[in-house]
């Protein structure tokens with residue numbers, strides 16, 4: 001069999017590339033050895049958000065008890081998981097139907113390179129003019145004894161019940177999001193981070209606020225701590241920690257980062273250069289060593305963060321370069337990123353540390369906004385912001401928020417940055433009132 005384009009991986013990046021190439025009239029095929037949908041739709045963003053929304057609603061009601069609401073609202077984990085499944089279960093079939101409708105041939109097999117232009121797809125050998133590697137990432141494996149006793153984010157999202165206590169290894173996005181969810185569902189939680197700070201790429205003042213509310217929600221955060229080994233004890237586990245008392249826990253979730261998924265690809269046979277950060281690509285998202293091959297999303301070594309909107313964004317550039325020849329260099333706008341805790345932590349652009357390191361002439365507006373009208377009506381446990389503006393031209397360099405609906409408000413800052421708007425434009429804009437967005441005028 002021969003194709004113009006063969007896409008390896010049916011996640012968000014893969015779907016974007018395959019559909020665009022097929023629409024342009026190229027004979028296109030896609031394969032995945034797991035059900036179609038990829039991390040975001042099946043094991044990441046979407047199922048996680050459905051679960052956290054449930055916990056967030058419960059927490060909102062809790063905060064308003066005695067303020068016009070009464071009665072107890074509790075999370076029913078089993079029911080919440082069943083609701084979550086209504087989102088994930090239909091994805092593979094719907095996605096496959098979408099591919100078929102678009103004239104894309106679908107395969108369900110692991111793919112590996114036989115040589116620079118031929119792939120092994122299950123039992124078949126397939127030649128392709130262009131090969132697109134969009135295989136995503138997988139959890140990094142903890143280097144400690146007893147690692148077999150840990151579970152991953154994939155497993156967590158399918159737990160039938162929660163134990164009394166959960167330990168999350170790693171103080172990043174996944175641990176914080178899942179810890180907030182589990183804590184609201186009644187589980188005691190410990191996060192163990194080996195570095196001095198959690199969520200180190202975020203604005204640290206805002207992280208401090210998030211840590212404060214996390215601890216108030218019953219989440220114990222241990223920093224500067226190495227796990228030595230994990231052993232089984234009864235129906236649970238013991239986690240031995242360097243220089244600290246051993247921790248007894250019902251479950252250990254390892255979320256210490258993700259690494260590019262290149263394991264089964266036999267990239268060396270395809271002469272596809274790759275390193276620790278993934279497949280080496282040029283500005284057209286083309287392999288630097290095999291011009292037939294392109295890569296995007298979590299598996300590609302690019303400037304873009306390993307996030308869904310970045311995977312899709314890169315996928316569109318990549319497809320254009322296949323269809324029209326290398327014509328579109330990938331460039332990245334300021335992309336907002338959110339930790340979906342309760343409340344959420346959101347960020348776009350430079351942190352103050354980065355602005356300082358770059359020697360920029362900037363000013364900062366920062367405030368605890370819990371007593372603002374929007375903070376009070378939400379009975380917010382945390383509501384704070386830090387916005388960096390250029391002293392030279394008033395442009396917005398970065399915005400960082402923690403608080404109710406921060407995940408929505410941050411998009412206004414991101415769009416304003418993309419449009420080159422100045423702080424005074426945001427200040428004078430008549431936002432709908434009393435929306436959360438209306439606070440943007442006071443933040444800039």
Ligand SMILES: Cc1cc2nc3c(=O)[nH]c(=O)nc-3n(C[C@H](O)[C@H](O)[C@H](O)COP(=O)(O)OP(=O)(O)OC[C@H]3O[C@@H](n4cnc5c(N)ncnc54)[C@H](O)[C@@H]3O)c2cc1C
Pocket residue numbers: 008009010011012013014031032033034035037038039040041043044045046048109110111112134135136137153174261264265296297298299306307308309311340
């Ligand atoms: C728990 C969790 C929560 C997340 N939450 C968010 C969020 O809220 N917002 C956000 O922006 N991002 C989030 N992310 C990150 C986001 O999911 C990823 O950045 C995004 O899914 C990457 O898309 P991709 O297309 O590059 O890879 P993927 O979606 O991972 O797709 C790759 C596909 O390739 C397949 N594959 C791998 N190797 C082979 C092979 N050899 N042959 C055939 N198929 C293969 C895999 O089975 C997979 O289906 C989250 C991630 C996790 C783990």
Ligand SMILES: NC(=O)c1ccc[n+]([C@@H]2O[C@H](COP(=O)([O-])OP(=O)(O)OC[C@H]3O[C@@H](n4cnc5c(N)ncnc54)[C@H](O)[C@@H]3O)[C@@H](O)[C@H]2O)c1
Pocket residue numbers: 142143169170171172173174175177192193194195197198199200225226227255256257258305306307337338339340
């Ligand atoms: N809301 C979102 O957009 C979202 C949510 C979840 C995941 N993601 C994506 O998935 C990626 C992976 O998430 P993650 O939470 O696994 O990684 P992460 O990179 O966000 O955080 C990993 C943390 O683990 C720590 N760590 C590393 N080794 C350790 C060890 N041995 N012991 C203790 N701590 C250790 C690191 O210092 C870091 O703080 C993220 O970087 C992000 O791109 C995004």
